[in-house]
Amino acid sequence: MNWNQAEFTACFGTASQLPAGKTPEIAFAGRSNVGKSTLINKLFQRKNLARVSSVPGKTATINFYRCGDVTFADLPGYGYAKRSKSELERWQKLINAYLQGERDLRAVLLLIDMRHPPTKNDLQMVNFLIDTEMPFAIVLTKADKLNKTERTARLAALPDELPQFEDLHVTVFSSVTGEGVEQLRALIEEITIPSEE
Numbered sequence: 001m002n003w004n005q006a007e008f009t010a011c012f013g014t015a016s017q018l019p020a021g022k023t024p025e026i027a028f029a030g031r032s033n034v035g036k037s038t039l040i041n042k043l044f045q046r047k048n049l050a051r052v053s054s055v056p057g058k059t060a061t062i063n064f065y066r067c068g069d070v071t072f073a074d075l076p077g078y079g080y081a082k083r084s085k086s087e088l089e090r091w092q093k094l095i096n097a098y099l100q101g102e103r104d105l106r107a108v109l110l111l112i113d114m115r116h117p118p119t120k121n122d123l124q125m126v127n128f129l130i131d132t133e134m135p136f137a138i139v140l141t142k143a144d145k146l147n148k149t150e151r152t153a154r155l156a157a158l159p160d161e162l163p164q165f166e167d168l169h170v171t172v173f174s175s176v177t178g179e180g181v182e183q184l185r186a187l188i189e190e191i192t193i194p195s196e197e
Contacts, residue, residue, distance in 0.1 A: 001070065001193065002067070003044055003045060004044065004046075005068065006043075006066065008049060008050075008063065008065055010064045012094075013061040015096070015098075018097055021103025022104075024106050025073060025103055025104055026070065026073070027098070027105060027107075027109070029075045029109070029125060030141075031111075031119060032078065035113075036077065036111055039139065039141065040065065043185065044065075050065070062094060099132070105134070107188075108137075109136070109137055110122075110136050112139070112140055112141070113142055114140035115154070123162075123163070127163060137187060138170045139171050140170065141174075143172045144176040171184055
């Protein structure tokens with residue numbers, strides 16, 4: 001996969017707008033401000049492919065990107081409290097329609113802020129993905145904001161914090177140092193590019 005060839009293709013804000021997927025897809029999920037847009041930009045070596053905002057809850061649509069024959073979907077962040085009830089309902093319908101729609105979704109990359117224990121919403125998402133047997137991997141973001149001792153402590157705590165931890169694929173990621181980028185690219189290529197027999 002040529003990671004420099006990514007382009008923004010579309011965004012959709014309501015469930016009824018979502019088209020059926022026609023290519024292998026990877027989705028990025030996580031709470032508001034966890035760093036999904038930053039991760040996308042780092043993967044594709046682009047500064048502004050995905051718009052980064054310091055305002056939580058800024059991404060209210062599902063944003064689609066294309067790189068080669070693979071589609072990438074940036075899902076709106078969950079857990080942002082300052083949303084109206086109707087906005088939260090629209091968000092929920094949109095996410096459910098995406099995750100349960102007719103698409104070749106190979107995996108959800110679930111981003112969790114490494115500095116803190118998984119939130120209630122993170123755990124709900126993990127359980128949802130486990131219950132629906134959706135393939136997913138955990139990406140621990142903002143790793144550069146921890147010192148060595150803090151990092152070791154957070155990694156040691158995770159097996160008790162995340163359900164079925166021993167079965168999870170976990171990657172530590174930092175947009176500052178680039179840690180985890182190559183591992184994530186390798187994972188994405190492994191599950192989206194057909195192996196030559």
